[in-house]
Amino acid sequence: MEKESAGRRWESGTLAHGVSDPFGQGPLPWLRSPDCYFEGTEAAIPWYVSTDAPGQRPLPAAPPPLIGAPRNSDDVVQQIKGFSSAGTVHPGGAVDLRVTVNPPRDFLVDVYRIGHYAGAGAQHMNASPLIPGIQQPAPLVVGRTVSCHHWWHTWRLQIPAHWRPGAYVAVLTTADQRHRSHVPFTVRDPLGAEPAAELLLVLPDVTWQAYNLFPEDGHTGASLYHAWDSCGALVGEAQAAVTVSFDRPHAGAGLPLHVGHAYDFIRWAERYGYDLAYATASDLHAGLVEPSRHRALVFPGHDEYWSEPMRRAAERARDGGTSLVFLSANTMYWRVDLTPGPAGEPNRLLNCRKRQRVPPGSPAAGLSGTASALWRDAGEPEQQLIGVQYAGRVAQPVPLRAANTWHWLWTGTGLRDGAEVPGLVAGEADRYFPKVALPAHSERTLLAHSPYQDEQGRPRHQETSLYRAPSGAYVFAAGTFAWSPALDRPGHTDERIQRATANLLDRVCKAG
Structure with a gap:
């Protein structure tokens, strides 16, 4: 009974976030529902498939599941959860994944690139060997800030030099095929690449972290919108975090809230051959654009x-x-500031006090004398x-x-x-x-x-x-x-x- 109650608390966090989604759903409609979401079809439909876009190929009567049918990991038990130490990487670089598995067991990583791909929605790029999984230490909590920067590095994904820039997702699946989770990351243009693409797509990773309530466990997690009280109920902005960390998984299925909006554009733009480069809001902040x-x-x-x-x-x-x-x-x-993480890595903490009071000198304080962290209050609507x-x-x-x-x-x-x-x-x-x-x-x-x-x-x-x-x-x-x-x-x-x-x-x- 206790685990059932915890699960309901986790779902309540999902629903609280859903109020800001235009269709009252999570990041993608089918991520918050069973795998076999397409009525009249027995086989699992991959989470990235667009079924009604003009020109979409008809689905076969029984399409083979591309990812299988494991259940999404939750934030209460954390059957398998992970995040990347860097959100962006150039071809030839590497993405270090930090993963926790409960109970400890082997797991696999499948890497997909989001795109049109003749209607498939993504392309499988890489499959890992079996990786030994461990249960990482509990997240560190300071005030309302939750961080997993102390987790051990679990697996390094080397990005081949020939991989195209784009939005990628690492799908983590336990070897027994019972649970899965997702880790998004971005591959940028090769260093010194010429000529540059006409359009640079800027993925909003800063906003994604502002909404991230990991862990949605009725106890620990906090975002810039919500936190949990001592009874496991959600509280609002007045008691939410003023600093959140990039060094943690995304709540729920492991993909950010609103990530589907970016994927919608990518699938459409790549279908029609637009010349795209990729970056993130963090890159824009760091002067890398x-x-x-x-x-x-x-x-x-x-x-x-x-x-x-x-x-x-x-x-x-x-x-x-x-x-x-x-x-x-x-x-x-909202006007925010990015500051280094506990180990000194730049731009790993997102600070925004909204309307809360914070000590003088706090990175979340914003401009002196302003009523809140709104750009309007800072005099720049x-x-x-x-x-x-x-x-x-x-x-x-x-x-x-x-x-x-x-x-x-x-x-x-x-x-x-x-x-x-x-x-x-x-x-x-x-x-x-x-x-x-x-x-x-x-x-x-x-x-x-x-x-x-x-x-x-x-x-x-x-x-x-x-x-x-x-x-x-x-x-x-x-x-x-x-x-x-x-x-x-x-x-x-x-x-x-x-x-x-x-x-x-x-x-x-x-x-x-």
Whole structure:
């Protein structure tokens, strides 16, 4: 009975996070449900398969399971959990995995690269030999900060020089095939690679850690949103962590909340042959991104937490002629700082006090005299870069109502002013704030104006924005969580949004 109760507490953490997902689900719909999620099919469907994207190959009557049918590990027993010591690596480098297995037994690692791959959704890249698994020490907890930096290195994945840049997932599976977990990582371009790809995809790993409640065990875990009280109930932001560590697994199935939004864009973009390079928000923070080498930086998913170096890098990119494409909403809302981990590795701790009180000099303190860690409170509203900014949560998905459909972005979509794209305004929404200064621009257009109700039933509206900076760079903001899912998410694809996104990327690639 005790284990059953713990399991329910873990699920309650999952559901608490789900309120910020546009469809009330975890990072991918099928990760929070049994493997055989596709009605009428007996065999397991891999978690990365997109079943309804235009051009998707029909599934065979009994497709062989590509990963098998183990259950996802949970955070209570931690049957198998792991994380990588570095989130990004160049071809020829290595990814060190730290893994705990309870009870100790051998395990396997299968590595997949996310992409279209004729509709498969990913390609198997590597399989490990049997690896002896150990039960690692309990996570270290200081205040609300949970870290596993003291775990032993378990296995080194050497990245072959010929591997393509991309978003990768290491799938950890116990040798008895009973449990599995996932570890995401990113392979960047080869060092000194020329010429550079036209589009640089920036994966929001900083925001992913802000939401990470590992371990969701009813006792220890904490994120920047939640923690647990002494009775095993979730508490909110006022009692949540102000510092979280990158040195720990992701909660639940091991993939970040909202990771599906990035994968939706990747599958669609690679299907149509867009030239992509890959980096993370941490790379942007660390100065490892050179925007002038690319036509545009694409931010494909929910990207809420930005440090000052991240923002300055994006501003320099725009002012230097590199376009910015934001395919979500509530971007650049919280102002954060990244600091070294306990062993001195740079940028392994994420600090953000939100509205809590912290001691003077704390890395989470933010700017002196500010009421919170909002960029708005720091005197730099996000609209001054993005063109719109966060307006509120959307109680239930509603249609996006197109506006100014004469604009080239809507070419070929068949949309006219006032036409609706069902369910496209979901999760959270942005709009233009008339009392907030706009960035310098030579042209600017609001491409949607969509009424919705927030969670308190109050009427609000969403807007999609595009402006052109004096440098010639375009800055696009979708203003809704549901834009990337409309590109390649099962049950949510829309050919009009696919065409509009293609129009946008084609234009910024030519304008660079």
